[in-house]
Amino acid sequence: MGVTVDVQQVFKYPFEQVVASYLRKYPSPMEKHVTAIKTMEEKTDLSTGIIYRRRIATCQNVIPEILRKEKVNFHLPGTECKMIQGCDSHFCSVLCALARRESRVSVLKVSDIYLEEESWLNMQERNMVMKSHCLTWTQYASLSEESVFSESLENPNWTEFIQKGRISITGAGLLNCVLEAFAQTFLNQGVKKGIRIMETLLQEQCGSPFS
Known part of the structure; x- marks a missing residue:
């Protein structure tokens, strides 16, 4: 891909x-x-x-800060995101979950x-x-x-x-x-x-x- x-x-x-x-x-x-x-x-x-x-x-x-964190404060769909103002809560929560599962994301830092x-x-x-x-x-x-x-x-x-x-x-x-x-x-x-x-x-x- x-x-x-x-x-x-x-x-x-x-x-x-x-x-x-x-x-x-x-x-x-x-x-x-x-x-x-x-x-x-x-x-x-x-x-x-x-x-x-x-x-x-x-x-x-230029990688968004949310994707550079080794540990992300996961939030559920429908709840307020503490990191990105005005974010799509569902989309952001998916990113949070992925970032928590992927330790290799630290290389982006x-x-x-x-x-x-x-x-x-x-x-x-x-x-x-x-x-x-x-x-x-x-x-x-x-x-x-x-x-x-x-x-x-x-x-x-x-x-x-x-x-x-x-x-x-x-x-x-x-x-x-x-x-x-x-x-x-x-x-x-x-x-x-x-x-x-x-x-x-x-x-x-x-x-x-x-x-």
Whole structure:
């Protein structure tokens, strides 16, 4: 099992501007969950001109606090939840029961999550390929993304962005399906927010889009 996210977006800006904005995208006050990003390696293949980069992003743990507790105060349907204001009492009580039964949930109790991104920038062919994966919780979950920025076939002054992502959780026992449902919602929201941030940065740094 697992959840997938597929994205296709056209930015009405030239490839060089889009790539430059992407590489400066984080950290940003527009995205509080990404707290730092560090380039660990950068080199150029002299025979092809392709620039390789390896970066590590530090992100806040976005797993809901209720799913990170080793011991949860279970409450029955119809009673008030003391942890989540306005929660769906029945749904929350199910989470509480699952969390109490699964001791492995303690592995979720980390403050930061680390993601590794590798990219290959080919200025001659005007494309950049990126591959990302999660360095945290590797024994319990896998997260991978493959993305491409390339010159649009519709207009050479536009840039096409294609992304395919997948999360699979296999080591959390009864919480697998709950965590995957949360991951799918968070990924979908994150993709939309990421595109909005890119469009805002491009407009701020490059002005109005090309027609």
